[in-house]
Amino acid sequence: MLIFEHSAKGRKTKIHSTMNDVAITDIPVELLRTDAPGLPEVSEMQAVRHYTSLSQKNFSIDTHFYPLGSCTMKHNPRVCNSLAMLPGFLSRHPLAPEQNSQGFLACMHELQEMLCDVTGMAAFSLTPMAGAQGEFAGVAMIRAYHDANGDTERREILVPDAAHGTNPATATMCGFTVKEIPTLPSGDVDVDALKAAVGPQTAGLMLTNPSTLGVFERRIEEIAKLVHDAGGLLYYDGANLNAILGKIRPGDMGFDVIHSNLHKTFSTPHGGGGPGSGAIGVAERLKPFMPLPVVEKEDEHYRWLTEEDCPQTIGRMSAFMGNAGVLLRAYIYMRLLGAEGMRRVAEFATLNANYMMTQLKARGFEAAIPDRYASHEFIITLKKQAKELNVSAMDFAKRLLDKGYHAPTTYFPLLVPECLLIEPTESEAKEMLDGFVDALVEIQQEAETDADMLHNAPYTMPVNRLDEVRAAKQLDLAWSAQSK
Amino acid sequence: MPFVPHTETEIKEMLSAIGIDSIENLFDEIPSHLKIDALQKVPAGLNEMGINRLMQNRAADDGQPLCFMGAGAYDHHIPAAVWQITTRGEYYTAYTPYQAEASQGTLQLTYEFQSMMTALTAMDVSNASLYDGASAVAEAALMAVRANRKSKSRKVLVPRSLNPVYKDVTHTIVKHQNLELIDIEFDLASSKTSMAALEKFSGEDITAMIISQPNFFGTLEDVDAMTNWAHANNIVVIAVVNPLSLALLKPPGQWGENGADIAVGDGQPLGAPMSSGGPYYGFMCCKKAFVRQMPGRIVGRTVDQEGREGFVLTLQAREQHIRRSKATSNICTNQGLVVTASTIHMSLLGPEGLKQAAISCHQNTQLMIEKLSAINGVDVVFDQPRFHEVVLRLNQSSKDVLNKLADQNILAGYDLSNAYSLKDYPQFENCILVCATELRIAEDIEILAAALTDALK
Numbered sequence: 001m002l003i004f005e006h007s008a009k010g011r012k013t014k015i016h017s018t019m020n021d022v023a024i025t026d027i028p029v030e031l032l033r034t035d036a037p038g039l040p041e042v043s044e045m046q047a048v049r050h051y052t053s054l055s056q057k058n059f060s061i062d063t064h065f066y067p068l069g070s071c072t073m074k075h076n077p078r079v080c081n082s083l084a085m086l087p088g089f090l091s092r093h094p095l096a097p098e099q100n101s102q103g104f105l106a107c108m109h110e111l112q113e114m115l116c117d118v119t120g121m122a123a124f125s126l127t128p129m130a131g132a133q134g135e136f137a138g139v140a141m142i143r144a145y146h147d148a149n150g151d152t153e154r155r156e157i158l159v160p161d162a163a164h165g166t167n168p169a170t171a172t173m174c175g176f177t178v179k180e181i182p183t184l185p186s187g188d189v190d191v192d193a194l195k196a197a198v199g200p201q202t203a204g205l206m207l208t209n210p211s212t213l214g215v216f217e218r219r220i221e222e223i224a225k226l227v228h229d230a231g232g233l234l235y236y237d238g239a240n241l242n243a244i245l246g247k248i249r250p251g252d253m254g255f256d257v258i259h260s261n262l263h264k265t266f267s268t269p270h271g272g273g274g275p276g277s278g279a280i281g282v283a284e285r286l287k288p289f290m291p292l293p294v295v296e297k298e299d300e301h302y303r304w305l306t307e308e309d310c311p312q313t314i315g316r317m318s319a320f321m322g323n324a325g326v327l328l329r330a331y332i333y334m335r336l337l338g339a340e341g342m343r344r345v346a347e348f349a350t351l352n353a354n355y356m357m358t359q360l361k362a363r364g365f366e367a368a369i370p371d372r373y374a375s376h377e378f379i380i381t382l383k384k385q386a387k388e389l390n391v392s393a394m395d396f397a398k399r400l401l402d403k404g405y406h407a408p409t410t411y412f413p414l415l416v417p418e419c420l421l422i423e424p425t426e427s428e429a430k431e432m433l434d435g436f437v438d439a440l441v442e443i444q445q446e447a448e449t450d451a452d453m454l455h456n457a458p459y460t461m462p463v464n465r466l467d468e469v470r471a472a473k474q475l476d477l478a479w480s481a482q483s484k
Numbered sequence: 485m486p487f488v489p490h491t492e493t494e495i496k497e498m499l500s501a502i503g504i505d506s507i508e509n510l511f512d513e514i515p516s517h518l519k520i521d522a523l524q525k526v527p528a529g530l531n532e533m534g535i536n537r538l539m540q541n542r543a544a545d546d547g548q549p550l551c552f553m554g555a556g557a558y559d560h561h562i563p564a565a566v567w568q569i570t571t572r573g574e575y576y577t578a579y580t581p582y583q584a585e586a587s588q589g590t591l592q593l594t595y596e597f598q599s600m601m602t603a604l605t606a607m608d609v610s611n612a613s614l615y616d617g618a619s620a621v622a623e624a625a626l627m628a629v630r631a632n633r634k635s636k637s638r639k640v641l642v643p644r645s646l647n648p649v650y651k652d653v654t655h656t657i658v659k660h661q662n663l664e665l666i667d668i669e670f671d672l673a674s675s676k677t678s679m680a681a682l683e684k685f686s687g688e689d690i691t692a693m694i695i696s697q698p699n700f701f702g703t704l705e706d707v708d709a710m711t712n713w714a715h716a717n718n719i720v721v722i723a724v725v726n727p728l729s730l731a732l733l734k735p736p737g738q739w740g741e742n743g744a745d746i747a748v749g750d751g752q753p754l755g756a757p758m759s760s761g762g763p764y765y766g767f768m769c770c771k772k773a774f775v776r777q778m779p780g781r782i783v784g785r786t787v788d789q790e791g792r793e794g795f796v797l798t799l800q801a802r803e804q805h806i807r808r809s810k811a812t813s814n815i816c817t818n819q820g821l822v823v824t825a826s827t828i829h830m831s832l833l834g835p836e837g838l839k840q841a842a843i844s845c846h847q848n849t850q851l852m853i854e855k856l857s858a859i860n861g862v863d864v865v866f867d868q869p870r871f872h873e874v875v876l877r878l879n880q881s882s883k884d885v886l887n888k889l890a891d892q893n894i895l896a897g898y899d900l901s902n903a904y905s906l907k908d909y910p911q912f913e914n915c916i917l918v919c920a921t922e923l924r925i926a927e928d929i930e931i932l933a934a935a936l937t938d939a940l941k
């Protein structure tokens with residue numbers, strides 16, 4: 001039932017006490033609204049019940065294991081939320097003068113410093129509001145750098161074929177053409193193909209390391225040298241930073257610019273699809289181009305850097321300073337972890353992934369890259385099941401929901417047929433990992449005896465498989481009283 | 485506190501299952517000279533008591549001033565239920581609803597959000613949100629270029645009375661896609677976009693035009709005339725609106741003969757605290773004909789195999805995970821949790837509550853103008869119909885006066901005089917942009933008036 005269907009004309013919550021009908025006389029009538037907007041008219045209790053019951057139709061980290069590869073669905077500590085929502089933070093106006101902002105700015109400056117430290121970069125800007133916006137900032141800086149050097153022929157961005165879809169989409173938005181670099185069966189970038197691809201047209205290479213295939217790029221230093229020697233820059237997609245936190249740093253590997261998904265590595269909530277944060281870090285040579293604002297500390301006073309301080313900036317990306325509340329949560333989380341905690345995150349995320357991969361291999365599942373250690377995530381391919389039993393990765397994913405587990409990422413990376421990309425994160429206990437392995441084994445047995453059972457899964461959710469073709473063809477994107 | 489649950493026994497069992505001696509073996513493939521010994525700038529971890537103390541102090545440091553600042557972020561009342569429900573773990577810790585069957589809560593809520601936004605704007609369709617109002621304007625400009633097939637120029641008219649940061653952000657985002665943003669001056673006496681400035685472009689190939697209602701200075705524009713002029717010249721109209729104002733003001737879908745084509749803005753006034761600038765969300769609505777050019781996630785209603793109603797992400801062929809370098813935008817995550825809050829907020833207020841909030845903002849602002857303009861040394865700059873924001877000129881340094889009031893814990897407004905993006909307007913010397921919402925009641929206005937009177941003595 002929709003909230004609109006609880007509505008009754010004239011029902012009010014009285015959140016704002018009803019005034020006598022006030023005539024607005026100082027706005028011309030042609031600028032005023034004549035009809036009331038078709039919003040629901042419900043009581044507070046009806047709204048509370050409706051949205052509480054809707055929430056119960058969701059899987060979430062707080063209710064279910066959510067091993068969504070490349071998304072790092074780790075525990076979101078509650079204290080990060082309660083402290084970021086202190087009234088002093090919530091009521092701070094974004095344009096409040098610096099003298100009314102030192103507490104908040106101190107947090108932001110320390111966050112910048114800690115991010116520099118864990119990534120090995122020279123400076124950080126916190127303004128991008130999501131990973132994709134961080135990517136945009138990074139690639140725009142690569143362009144600004146080449147342009148400032150008069151190097152305007154560099155208009156090609158290299159992207160491995162295993163990369164996230166945002167990488168090529170971002171390169172296009174920055175006015176670059178995209179060339180894909182193939183990946184070897186071992187999971188490493190095909191360095192020979194890269195050698196053949198780099199040249200005077202190369203603006204940069206976008207790389208995720210560990211890659212989306214869940215393995216560490218072993219020839220990273222050679223790759224960095226190749227791209228740098230050709231005059232290009234190296235972009236680090238921080239989606240998998242959880243795998244190496246406190247162990248090794250992108251800056252030391254040779255990367256010039258990195259975005260960090262604070263909603264992944266630093267445990268800010270995913271919120272059903274945002275808000276995220278794609279804070280962006282740079283090596284020394286890209287510092288002048290950073291998006292604004294950035295917090296600077298001078299003689300124990302914190303202040304914003306603006307266009308006057310940074311005339312070469314690529315500009316602003318948000319009306320104010322990005323998703324400040326998300327940044328506070330990441331700051332709190334990092335202070336809770338501390339230096340030693342960071343390292344433990346990478347270690348236990350990696351231990352969990354390798355343990356699960358070992359257990360699944362032992363019980364008959366095929367790993368996409370079987371002979372190497374996994375990073376914090378790994379891939380199972382179900383191509384054999386698809387061929388022999390006529391069940392797909394999607395069927396396994398849907399049946400997992402019935403067993404009480406959110407499905408892993410399916411059909412990504414695109415290189416591996418019928419794949420499940422599984423990322424358990426450090427916050428899951430061994431018994432949960434064992435339970436998930438058992439569930440996959442059960443589903444395998446079901447597939448062998450009754451493939452149709454999988455085809456029609458799930459059975460225990462509020463709905464079963466939805467008609468996506470109808471959704472796209474007979475568009476129904478908004479309720480209206482007439483359409484009822 | 486790394487939030488790792490493993491016991492020593494479990495670690496041993498897991499290592500033994502993998503067939504290694506220590507966790508460090510799992511990092512053997514990484515060249516050893518790349519490994520770091522210790523982090524330098526990350527302090528030792530705090531426990532929950534320690535972080536509580538630190539953050540309580542930091543939050544208290546900033547003093548919670550009495551806020552008469554607007555300029556794109558507004559201090560409104562948010563019902564208690566809004567964030568209590570929004571921060572339920574089932575909303576707070578869910579991911580983008582890729583597995584529709586396990587995400588019907590978020591999906592249905594998003595469909596309801598889309599329905600509310602189309603009702604508020606009087607447009608046909610809405611997406612599930614963009615990052616914020618500024619980036620939504622950028623996405624709207626790019627969308628208009630894709631949608632207006634009659635135009636080849638990729639020229640977009642941008643009024644100088646649009647929030648200047650929105651223009652800056654749009655420039656950052658579109659500058660590599662061969663769009664030309666053309667400034668349209670406003671009339672210096674009224675701050676309204678000058679029709680004469682527009683008419684210079686009559687008959688030219690222009691792709692799109694932005695209309696901001698209210699404009700950055702709080703002034704109401706002649707939206708009907710501007711929309712009709714644009715459509716007569718085959719120009720796509722992008723409305724930039726304050727969503728709360730739409731409970732009172734004519735919605736973009738009803739502007740002129742045919743309505744605006746795309747409507748965007750910042751959803752912050754609908755349930756998001758000011759929170760230092762975010763997270764807010766950008767909303768985007770459009771006419772049905774343009775839906776396939778829209779960026780971002782869109783939720784559709786459909787049925788399952790048994791004919792039961794259900795909700796899915798739809799029209800995904802536009803998006804980066806399918807189209808890669810040919811996608812409508814690189815956006816993937818949006819601002820889901822803030823949309824959740826906003827949907828609950830709109831449900832709790834309803835059409836009547838929203839209108840009351842908008843009217844209270846308007847009345848408090850008019851009262852504030854009456855009190856402040858009576859002070860010696862304060863003048864109203866644009867005497868025009870407006871919504872909840874006004875430009876005042878002071879007879880001495882606006883910077884000094886604002887600082888004096890800030891020291892008394894009052895944010896008296898935004899300093900136009902020292903705004904980087906407006907530095908080419910000497911007219912704004914010592915001018916401030918002041919805002920009153922429904923929360924700034926008569927006694928707050930008295931405090932501001934008294935402090936300002938003192939400061940100007």
